[in-house]
Amino acid sequence: MMKKKVLALVAAAACVSSFAFATPQTQFEQGQWQIDLGAWNPKAEVDSSNWYNGSGDVSSDSKWNFQGGLSYAFTDKLALQYNYYGLKTEGNHETAGYKTDGDEHEVNLVYGLNKNFAVFAGWNRINNDLGGWSDTNNVAQIGLIAKAPLAKNFDIYAKGALGTKNTSMWEAGLGYSITPDLDISAGYRYLNTKLADKGEIGLKDDANISYKGFIAGLSYRFGGGHKAAPVEEAPAPVYEAPAPAPVEAPHVYNDYYLDSIHFGFDEDQPLASEQGKLDNFVSVAKANPTEQFKLTGNTDSKGSDAYNTDLSKRRVDNVAQYAVNNGVPASQMILDYKSFHDPVASNDTDQGRADNRRVDIWEHK
Known part of the structure; x- marks a missing residue:
């Protein structure tokens, strides 16, 4: 028993x-x-x-x-x-x-x-x-x-x-x-x-x-919510937003699309496949030193608006830093951050979300 x-x-x-x-x-x-x-x-x-x-x-x-x-x-x-x-x-x-x-x-x-x-x-x-x-x-x-x-x-x-x-x-x-x-x-x-x-x-x-x-x-x-870690120190100059230059007369600017740099999910460094696009941007900017270029950061819809605003900013800052490191003056770039509010494709599919993880580059003139 x-x-x-x-x-x-x-x-x-x-x-x-x-x-x-x-x-x-x-x-x-x-x-x-x-x-x-x-x-x-x-x-x-x-x-x-x-x-x-x-x-x-x-x-x-x-x-x-x-x-x-x-x-x-x-x-x-x-x-x-x-x-x-x-x-x-x-x-x-x-x-x-x-x-x-x-x-x-x-x-x-x-x-x-x-x-x-x-x-x-x-x-x-x-x-x-x-x-x-x-x-x-x-x-x-x-x-x-x-x-x-x-x-x-x-x-x-x-x-x-x-x-x-x-x-x-x-x-x-x-x-x-x-x-x-x-x-x-x-x-x-x-x-x-x-x-x-x-x-x-x-x-x-x-x-x-x-x-x-x-x-x-x-x-x-x-x-949650935090500031991104600073870009690793390098001998190249660090990007600083330029002081607004005085203008003598108002000027109407137009943005002409140049290219889009794409990123992996929740990543702030461009995909390795985008290296050619980065180098092309640097080449065009250096060939047109009197023109400005507008960099706009975007994300997919995963995550909160606050987090994605920070992520889109980090993406733009890293593309701008690459350009500065390769000889493009900071004064040639205007930075903008859109979070997930400016999609180019549906966020309901993997391919659509991949298309939305990007930094758009526009020639601003």
């Missing part, structure tokens, strides 16, 4: 090693906070053959648990994240009514590699409360997040982690962006971690527990 009770307890146990809740982020905005709220519906499962006279897998019934988290971005690439997970399941006839009543607290540092990938590492404290028996796993973990767009406002994501205490985790699902700062997600998570060593609680070998179920949540971001 005692062995059956122990087996029932183990079947109901659950341990978790995880990363982000709700839609996982691969990019950040310095100074921004994120709150995650939601629930998941896990059940615990263990191979009872690790117990004397045991055989086969037994599992507890699932139960909805509260999940939550809080994140803060130190930079556009590095964030600190805390997560809480309830580890409660229901007993059934296989588990003789025993259920789990634990919880989990974890802290991770998350580093965004680009818009599609991020890595994380941290510490995970997993408390297994099995009624009359409890134990705690302290897990060091490292993992990877992958994320890609499926359609307008829809993303697919996956993440996985490996940790001490024989711990592993994977999760996959879909996310939907209601606004640039509010999204929801739904997915499925599988977790596996060490329960006990051979000889403990009647074990004839080391035992692990798997924990799996559907998960759904909501994420909200707020705050």
